[in-house]
Amino acid sequence: MARILSILVGLFFTVALAWSLGLGFYTWATEPAQPTAEHEFHEHPKHVSFASDGPFGTFDKQQLQRGFQVYQQVCAACHALKHVAFRDLEKIGYNEPEVKAIAAQFQIPKYDEMTGMVETVEGTPTDYFPPVMYAGQGSPPDLSLITKARHDGGPYVYSLLTGYQDQPAELLKHFPEAKTPDGLYYNPYFPNLNLAMPAPLMEDMVTYSDGTPATVDQMAKDVSAFLIWTAEPTMDKRKQTGWPILGFLLFATILGYMSYRNIWANKKH
Amino acid sequence: MSFPWAKEYTPSHPFMKWMDERLPVPRLVYNAVGGGYEVPRNLNYFWNFGFLAGLCLVLQIVTGIVMAMHYAANTEVAFDTIEHTVRDVNWGWLMRYAHANGASAFFVVIYVHIFRGFYFGSYKAPREMVWLLGVVIFLLMMATAFMGYVLPWGQMSFWGAKVITGLFSAIPLVGEPLQQWLLGGFAPDNAALNRFFSLHYLLPFVIVGVVILHIWALHIPGSSNPTGVEVKSESDTVPFYPYYVAKDGWAIGVFAILYCAMVFFAPNYLGHPDNYIPANPMSTPAHIVPEWYFWPFYAILRAFTQDFFFIPAKLMGVLAMFGAILVWFFLPWLDKSPIRSSSYRPLYKKFFWFGLIPTMAVLFYCGGAAAEEPYVMISQIAALYYFAHFLIILPIVSAIEKPKPLPFSITEAVLGKDEDAKLEPSA
Numbered sequence: 220m221a222r223i224l225s226i227l228v229g230l231f232f233t234v235a236l237a238w239s240l241g242l243g244f245y246t247w248a249t250e251p252a253q254p255t256a257e258h259e260f261h262e263h264p265k266h267v268s269f270a271s272d273g274p275f276g277t278f279d280k281q282q283l284q285r286g287f288q289v290y291q292q293v294c295a296a297c298h299a300l301k302h303v304a305f306r307d308l309e310k311i312g313y314n315e316p317e318v319k320a321i322a323a324q325f326q327i328p329k330y331d332e333m334t335g336m337v338e339t340v341e342g343t344p345t346d347y348f349p350p351v352m353y354a355g356q357g358s359p360p361d362l363s364l365i366t367k368a369r370h371d372g373g374p375y376v377y378s379l380l381t382g383y384q385d386q387p388a389e390l391l392k393h394f395p396e397a398k399t400p401d402g403l404y405y406n407p408y409f410p411n412l413n414l415a416m417p418a419p420l421m422e423d424m425v426t427y428s429d430g431t432p433a434t435v436d437q438m439a440k441d442v443s444a445f446l447i448w449t450a451e452p453t454m455d456k457r458k459q460t461g462w463p464i465l466g467f468l469l470f471a472t473i474l475g476y477m478s479y480r481n482i483w484a485n486k487k488h
Numbered sequence: 489m490s491f492p493w494a495k496e497y498t499p500s501h502p503f504m505k506w507m508d509e510r511l512p513v514p515r516l517v518y519n520a521v522g523g524g525y526e527v528p529r530n531l532n533y534f535w536n537f538g539f540l541a542g543l544c545l546v547l548q549i550v551t552g553i554v555m556a557m558h559y560a561a562n563t564e565v566a567f568d569t570i571e572h573t574v575r576d577v578n579w580g581w582l583m584r585y586a587h588a589n590g591a592s593a594f595f596v597v598i599y600v601h602i603f604r605g606f607y608f609g610s611y612k613a614p615r616e617m618v619w620l621l622g623v624v625i626f627l628l629m630m631a632t633a634f635m636g637y638v639l640p641w642g643q644m645s646f647w648g649a650k651v652i653t654g655l656f657s658a659i660p661l662v663g664e665p666l667q668q669w670l671l672g673g674f675a676p677d678n679a680a681l682n683r684f685f686s687l688h689y690l691l692p693f694v695i696v697g698v699v700i701l702h703i704w705a706l707h708i709p710g711s712s713n714p715t716g717v718e719v720k721s722e723s724d725t726v727p728f729y730p731y732y733v734a735k736d737g738w739a740i741g742v743f744a745i746l747y748c749a750m751v752f753f754a755p756n757y758l759g760h761p762d763n764y765i766p767a768n769p770m771s772t773p774a775h776i777v778p779e780w781y782f783w784p785f786y787a788i789l790r791a792f793t794q795d796f797f798f799i800p801a802k803l804m805g806v807l808a809m810f811g812a813i814l815v816w817f818f819l820p821w822l823d824k825s826p827i828r829s830s831s832y833r834p835l836y837k838k839f840f841w842f843g844l845i846p847t848m849a850v851l852f853y854c855g856g857a858a859a860e861e862p863y864v865m866i867s868q869i870a871a872l873y874y875f876a877h878f879l880i881i882l883p884i885v886s887a888i889e890k891p892k893p894l895p896f897s898i899t900e901a902v903l904g905k906d907e908d909a910k911l912e913p914s915a
Binding site for chain 2: 239450
């Protein structure tokens with residue numbers, strides 16, 4: 220009885236699935252899926268390496284400072300960095316007076332309990348990067364976590380910043396309706412190929428304090444490295460902590476294995 | 489509750505004697521995981537995963553309690569409190585990654601544990617209760633993991649909550665009111681986040697309770713073993729301490745190495761990048777996928793693309809997804825074969841290795857892939873086999889299969905001979 224019931228229930232599900240499968244197959248065979256411009260022209264991020272890559276990766280503080288310069292002078296006009304505090308900048312090699320000076324360049328909205336008014340005051344090291352008032356088209360995302368919030372984050376940001384180009388003629392030929400609308404910019408590294416942000420970097424836009432030539436490629440790499448850091452400032456500590464722990468565990472496991480062999484030595488199993 | 493030759497707890501220190509007469513906790517521990525619990529001597533490494541699962545539960549509770557100290561269940565700040573924990577709390581990043589990857593580790597371990605049960609027939613008499621309680625634990629784990637994933641209030645948290653609670657709306661008549669009641673609103677919001685946090689904190693302790701029952705039920709007949717032949721005599725078993733403490737001990741080491749490698753060097757590998765974007769009800773992610781451990785069941789849910797007579801496709805999918813797990817409850821009665829271990833079941837063994845395992849792998853892959861062809865068709869074939877395996881093939885195979893001869897005893901299986909086999913079987 221139980222067996223008959225179970226087979227009936229089994230048939231219920233398998234027949235329903237076969238029905239879905241059959242109709243699905245028919246649709247698939249008779250109406251092949253139309254290719255889309257996104258599918259054909261979207262590109263995976265370029266290969267680019269950072270000092271923080273890999274299990275031994277650490278941050279290149281010099282590069283992070285350059286990246287911060289790019290963020291401050293270019294990106295900060297539209298993009299906030301709300302999870303990062305000015306004091307965090309000490310971790311990338313700025314000293315206390317420098318951090319104070321950087322913080323003071325930002326205006327922080329503060330709620331005054333006495334008057335009930337919001338007033339802006341000069342930032343101090345304990346403040347976080349302030350919200351950015353943006354009035355243009357689109358909605359620039361906060362950049363604190365951007366490299367964690369995108370697949371292949373660092374290379375993605377780098378590719379996006381260096382990937383602006385004219386729409387390929389072939390794309391327009393095959394997908395005339397996919398022409399980049401006015402006010403948007405074509406970039407094959409962006410998921411739907413068109414984004415509201417115009418190419419933000421131009422040669423020598425930033426004068427690096429360490430004298431590195433500010434090419435678009437260099438700036439893109441530096442700011443990507445900086446954003447890898449903002450997404451996880453504790454990453455170097457994490458990787459450095461991991462090795463001794465793995466070493467200890469390996470040692471303990473070998474000891475554990477030896478005692479296991481020892482205890483079972485006379486017990487066939 | 490135990491074999492006659494099991495050693496009895498004999499406290500030697502006066503304090504332990506005093507204690508034993510008043511609150512015999514040491515006796516309980518001794519009989520549960522000490523020298524008083526006799527275990528088959530021939531267990532293979534698949535039998536380590538029960539112990540590892542217990543370890544994962546403890547790990548999740550400890551790291552979870554620390555996370556809760558820094559978390560606020562409020563949609564305005566939930567995302568930020570997690571970031572605060574990771575960035576500014578001492579070792580907060582470690583707690584966060586240990587907890588997130590701990591969930592994955594728990595599911596890896598539990599899947600091996602469950603499939604060990606499928607292969608070696610651990611669900612069969614007299615261990616049906618062990619199995620049933622195990623399925624209850626698995627369901628509780630799934631609920632806990634799902635609600636935990638909602639807590640960071642990222643994009644996948646929000647949309648995952650929306651999709652999963654939306655499943656209840658497929659139930660005829662009461663579906664929509666039920667969904668609103670579960671969420672405390674029309675869409676996931678502060679009310680939902682708060683109750684998910686409350687339940688996410690509660691359920692692990694419910695799991696602890698069911699785990700205690702699971703182990704209690706296990707200790708009545710004692711552990712099963714790879715031959716599936718019940719323990720007959722003293723030479724079949726060894727005491728848990730020191731034998732299996734040593735074996736579990738070094739297995740923990742291997743587990744810890746793999747787990748720490750994930751936590752320290754690839755902590756975000758198993759997560760979805762979209763969950764680092766704060767929840768935004770106005771922007772739907774391109775692909776809504778649950779965490780990896782739900783993929784096989786998510787694939788089953790999505791495999792039903794057509795209405796079946798008067799049953800809408802969505803309801804079929806929901807029925808099938810829950811049914812895919814609920815069918816495990818009936819396993820002890822679907823599989824009528826008296827032989828436990830697949831080692832002696834040539835036909836069932838083939839269906840296990842060439843049917844069930846590849847099916848699970850395919851469902852797993854398709855559940856994580858986008859809902860487009862050919863993945864949908866592939867997952868339909870796999871889901872079809874999944875239900876056929878448990879509900880049609882298993883009952884038939886167990887009726888027609890001709891098993892291989894079993895060893896007389898565990899001792900004979902291990903040593904090649906058992907003196908008792910010539911005499912009458914001892915008690």
